[in-house]
Amino acid sequence: MPASLRFGALFLATLAACxxxxxxxxxxxxxxxxxxxxxxxxxxxxxxxxxxxxxxxxLGQPFVVENKPGANGVLGVEAGARAAPDGYRLLFAYAASVVVNPSLYRKLPYDPVKDLAPIAQIGRGGNLLLVRPDFPARTLGEFVAEVKAHPGKYxxxxxGAGSGGHLAMESLKKQAGIDMLHVPYKGSSPCVQDLAGKQVDAAFADxxxxxxxVKAGRVRALANSGPQRLPMLPDVPTMTEAGYPFTTYSWYGLLAPARTPPAIIERLNGAVQKALVDPEVVRRLRELNFDDLPQTSPAQFATVIGDDLKAWRTLVRSINLQLD
Structure with missing residues (x-):
């Protein structure tokens, strides 16, 4: 090969690497x-x-939210997984949409491990077991006793079917031997509003x-599904403390399509970590009662996802639930 061609090839290879x-x-x-x-x-x-x-x-550019609800989070996660791997269309997901759905559905249009690249976990916490304000129970034990005495009444x-709230209640139903009617909604907000409006009797919700x-007395919190009590609700016990062992974290996370350049993943992770120690961001998240803000690398977030996939698979199998 002539020297000029060798130099040109070397230049192009160096340019591609950089x-x-x-x-x-x-x-x-x-x-x-x-x-x-x-x-x-x-x-x-x-x-x-x-x-x-x-x-x-x-990062000096607008980050714009695009809501894509439907199919228990499947539609939005699929859109994130199928986006171009260039860092300009990312997925901001809640835990169940990534780690629960693979155990629930016979077929998904994506694989959360192969088709998504974890960037950073953003907070974590348990869900609250809530009842309407006039429900005749003030503790989890009283709730179980009341529902058990009136099977099918509540x-x-x-x-949504297969959501974290659905699975948490099904797990409690199995442990406690109680019978309740499930009413699936298309989002947590209308579910909680109808609970406050006394249209339904109970719910697990973030x-x-x-x-x-809860603070306004429009719903009553009986227990928390996380591993410890919440600082903002110190009198509300965990499910395990109340006698029904059940511990799950809900979390939010930022993910990219697989094959997104690792350098872009790291840049985004660094921006998330800086945001999570920004006093104004921390203040706003705490106002939303989001107090647990772990600092995670992409690899650490990948481990969280892997562990949660295994834990939810075990739970889904234990209640024998599968969706088409």
Whole structure:
């Protein structure tokens, strides 16, 4: 090969090797979309908008929320997984949409491990077991006794068949030997509003969208599914403390399509970590009762996802639930 051609080939190879790093140095150069697999106004959407504003501040380009609800989060997660792997369409997901659905559905249009690249976990916490304000029980034990004495009389809502709220209540039903009617909604917000309006009797729901209703007496919290009591509700025991062992974390997370350049993943992770120690962001998240903000690398978040996939698979099998 002539010397000029060898030099040209070497130059092109060097340019190709440097391109991903250079792209990360200048990323982002235009607005970034965060795909949220829920409707607007729920807990996931609210947290996503706080983080979108914070990431825009960190990286100098707008981060725009695109709500894509439907099919228990499947539609939004699929859109995130199928996006171009260039860092401009990302997925802002809640835990169940990523780690529960693979155990529930016979077929999914994506594989959460193969088709998604974890960027950062954004907070974690348990869900609250809530009842309507006039429900004749003030503890989990009293709740179980009341429902058991009237099989089939009481109903509970969730944000969809196979959602975390649905599975948590089904697990409690199996442990306690109680019978309740499941009323699935298309989102957590209408479910909780109907609970406060006494249209349904109980629900498991996230703290960020329900804590003010609890404080205002519009719903009553009986237990928390996380591993410890919540600082904002210190008198509400965990499910395990109340005699019904059940511990699950709900979390939010930022993910990219697989094959997104690692340098862009790391840049986004760094921006998330800076956002999570920004006093203004922390203040806003705490106002939403989101207090547990672990700092995770992409690899650590991948481990969380892997562990949760195994835990939820065990739970789903234990209650013999599968969706088409």
């Amino acid at each position: 391109a991903p790093a250079h792209a990360a140095d200048t990323y982002p150069q235009r607005p970034v979309t965060l795909i949220v697999p829920t409707a607007a106004a729920g807990g996931t959407d609210t947290i996503a908008r706080v983080m979108a504003e914070a990431l825009g501040k960190q 109903s509970y809502c969730s944000w 703290t960020s969208s329900t804590i003010e209703l």
